[in-house]
Every structure is written in C-alpha cells, then in structure tokens.
Amino acid sequence: MTMTHTLTPTADLATDIDDVARLLTPDGRRLADPELDRWVTDVDAAALRDLYRDMMLVRRIDTEGVALQRQGQLALWPPCQGQEATQIGTARAMRADDFAFPSYRETGVVYARGAAPADFVLAWRGEEHSTYDPYELNAATQQIIIGAQTLHAVGYAMGIQRDGTDQASVAYFGDGASSQGDVNEAMVFASSFGAPVVFVCTNNHWAISEPVSVQAKFPIAGRAPGFGIPSLRVDGNDVLACLAAMRWALDHARRGAGPVFIEAVTYRMGPHTTSDDPTRYRDKDEVESWRRRDPIARVEALLRSMGEFDDEFAARVAADADALAADVREAAMSAVTSDPITVLDDVYAEPHSGLEEQRAWYSAYLAGFADAESATAAEGVGR
Numbered sequence: 614m615t616m617t618h619t620l621t622p623t624a625d626l627a628t629d630i631d632d633v634a635r636l637l638t639p640d641g642r643r644l645a646d647p648e649l650d651r652w653v654t655d656v657d658a659a660a661l662r663d664l665y666r667d668m669m670l671v672r673r674i675d676t677e678g679v680a681l682q683r684q685g686q687l688a689l690w691p692p693c694q695g696q697e698a699t700q701i702g703t704a705r706a707m708r709a710d711d712f713a714f715p716s717y718r719e720t721g722v723v724y725a726r727g728a729a730p731a732d733f734v735l736a737w738r739g740e741e742h743s744t745y746d747p748y749e750l751n752a753a754t755q756q757i758i759i760g761a762q763t764l765h766a767v768g769y770a771m772g773i774q775r776d777g778t779d780q781a782s783v784a785y786f787g788d789g790a791s792s793q794g795d796v797n798e799a800m801v802f803a804s805s806f807g808a809p810v811v812f813v814c815t816n817n818h819w820a821i822s823e824p825v826s827v828q829a830k831f832p833i834a835g836r837a838p839g840f841g842i843p844s845l846r847v848d849g850n851d852v853l854a855c856l857a858a859m860r861w862a863l864d865h866a867r868r869g870a871g872p873v874f875i876e877a878v879t880y881r882m883g884p885h886t887t888s889d890d891p892t893r894y895r896d897k898d899e900v901e902s903w904r905r906r907d908p909i910a911r912v913e914a915l916l917r918s919m920g921e922f923d924d925e926f927a928a929r930v931a932a933d934a935d936a937l938a939a940d941v942r943e944a945a946m947s948a949v950t951s952d953p954i955t956v957l958d959d960v961y962a963e964p965h966s967g968l969e970e971q972r973a974w975y976s977a978y979l980a981g982f983a984d985a986e987s988a989t990a991a992e993g994v995g996r
C-alpha cells in the first residue's frame with residue numbers, strides 16, 4: 614500500500630500545520646482516514662489508555678530531568694515536552710527485535726524500549742558514556758552529534774539484509790538535522806541498497822534558535838522522494854496517526870520494499886536544552902497556540918468522550934508517574950561521581966596508543982589543579 618497524502622509548497626512552514634495526515638483533532642475528535650485507519654483497527658479504549666499513560670510518564674520524566682539540571686544534579690537536559698505523541702506513537706509500533714537509533718531528545722523512545730530510571734540521567738550527569746546496554750534495549754546510545762545516527766541506522770539495516778531477517782532499523786532526528794550531510798548521505802545509501810530503515814524526522818519547528826522556515830521552503834517530507842524514498846507528513850501531536858504511520862512504514866520496510874521517511878510535525882514547547890533561553894527568539898503567542906494542540910490533552914478528551922477516562926484512572930496514572938520520577942531522582946542523587954580520568958575508560962575494547970597519549974595529557978592537566986589547590990592551601994597557612 615502507498616500513502617497518497619499530498620504535499621503542498623509553502624513559504625512559511627511555521628504556520629503550515631494542517632497539511633498533515635491526522636486521526637485525532639486537537640480537541641480530541643476522532644477522524645476517519647481510510648489509509649491510516651486500517652493500521653490502528655486494534656487500538657481500543659484499553660490501548661488508548663496505555664498510550665495516554667506512556668505519554669504522561671514520559672512528560673513526568675522530562676519534568677524531573679529539567680528540575681534535576683536546574684538543581685545542579687545534571688550537566689544538561691534536552692526537554693521533549695510536546696513531542697510525546699511522536700515518540701510514543703512511533704516507538705510503540707516497533708517490535709522488540711527492531712533497532713532504534715535515537716537523537717539526544719528521544720526520551721520517550723528510550724522509555725518505550727525499556728530503559729531503567731537510571732538510564733535517563735546518568736549519562737547527562739556525566740557518569741557514563743551510555744547508561745544502558747544498546748543490545749539489551751535494541752536502542753543505540755542517544756546521539757548528540759547531529760544526524761550521525763542516521764548513517765548508523767542505515768548500516769545496521771544493511772546488516773539486517775545480509776542476515777536475511779525481517780527486522781527494521783529506525784533513525785530519529787530533528788528538522789535541523791535534515792540539513793546535515795550525514796542525513797542526506799544516509800538516504801542515498803538507504804535508497805541505493807533498499808535498506809529496511811525508517812527515517813523519522815521530528816519537525817519541532819526550531820533548530821536551536823532558527824525556525825524551520827529558514828532551512829526548508831517546502832515540507833521536509835517532500836525531500837525524500839527525490840532520493841527514491843516514499844514519505845508521509847503526519848501530525849506529530851496525534852499519537853494515533855504516528856502509530857498508524859509507523860506501522861505502515863515498518864511493514865513497507867519488512868517486506869523488502871526499501872526505506873520510508875516520516876515527517877512528524879510537532880513543536881518543542883521548552884528550550885532546545887537547559888542551556889537555552891527560547892524567549893529570546895520565540896513569540897509567546899506561537900507557544901500558546903501550540904499548547905492548545907497538546908498531544909496528551911487530545912487523547913484525554915477522546916477517552917472522556919468514550920466514557921473511558923475517570924478520576925480513578927487519572928489518579929492511578931499520576932501515581933505511576935510520581936513513582937517513576939522518584940526513582941529517576943534517586944538514581945541521580947545517589948550516583949557516585951567518578952574520578953575525571955575515568956572518562957577515558959571503556960572507550961575502546963583494546964588498548965590504543967592514541968588513547969594512552971590522551972590519558973597522559975589529561976592526567977597532567979588534572980594534576981595541575983591539585984598543584985594549584987596545594988599552593989593556595991600553603992599560602993593560607995603561611996598568613
């Protein structure tokens with residue numbers, strides 16, 4: 614099956630938010646869409662409640678991450694508020710043996726793949742290179758180098774072809790990364806080799822402080838067909854549409870039909886990272902307009918209209934979210950800070966001369982601080 618949702622040229626992508634595939638309106642009304650509906654016929658009230666719970670827990674992890682960074686417990690945190698539907702909808706469509714390649718903001722994807730509370734914070738605290746075993750979660754280490762994970766995802770997918778299985782790999786990246794050479798090179802390889810990979814571009818409208826309209830005068834999903842890759846532009850705040858789109862894409866990849874590109878149109882409600890101040894470059898009216906399109910609120914509205922959302926369910930989800938947040942906080946607060954030199958441990962499986970040179974240089978650098986402290990202490994005693 615091929616999706617036929619069309620793309621319309623625009624000179625202002627910041628306001629082009631309705632030219633998308635959608636199953637759930639911002640006010641929680643269920644829409645009919647023959648192409649998408651067939652992929653979510655099994656999603657009943659219980660499944661909707663599970664999706665709601667997932668998104669609520671991810672938002673609570675995100676809130677805790679921001680708080681921990683503000684309190685000096687984490688070095689950095691990349692907020693994902695507003696993007697829960699994109700992450701949960703696509704990740705819940707994956708099988709356990711599929712492999713995800715997330716960027717730094719995909720907290721919800723890592724959650725859906727089975728991350729433990731400590732996995733969300735210890736790397737951002739600087740205690741570990743990666744706080745989970747990628748082969749236990751079937752999710753690569755969250756990538757900070759913009760777009761690099763797309764190449765990794767395509768390489769993994771080419772390995773799947775050689776193994777002869779029907780797995781798929783999934784590359785997550787943002788609208789800003791779509792301008793990177795790595796992303797475009799990854800699509801060239803994926804198309805040329807028919808690799809079973811799904812590209813999920815989270816268009817959250819802002820690449821740090823630049824709006825998407827600066828780097829794209831046409832919907833980003835429109836680029837993929839130029840590489841020979843079918844694409845779909847979907848409402849990234851609609852968890853049902855994201856689930857349906859991803860199921861279609863994964864089916865396409867598993868059947869040996871090659872790669873697929875999904876552009877999920879959503880919005881970054883918070884800062885790019887906790888080192889950023891979005892009030893310097895974003896209009897507050899724009900933020901408030903997107904707040905009214907909240908991905909969690911629309912699922913709650915749908916469930917209420919179905920008579921499937923009550924105070925007891927809300928309280929149970931809130932309690933689960935609080936318990937998870939407490940575990941995340943405990944993991945951060947109880948972490949034992951390692952000696953700085955250990956940052957060079959476990960970088961390579963075998964000793965490496967270049968790494969040993971770095972270790973010697975870094976040891977001398979750290980010793981300089983110790984010498985300075987000793988000199989200051991001696992000076993204080995002599996007074």
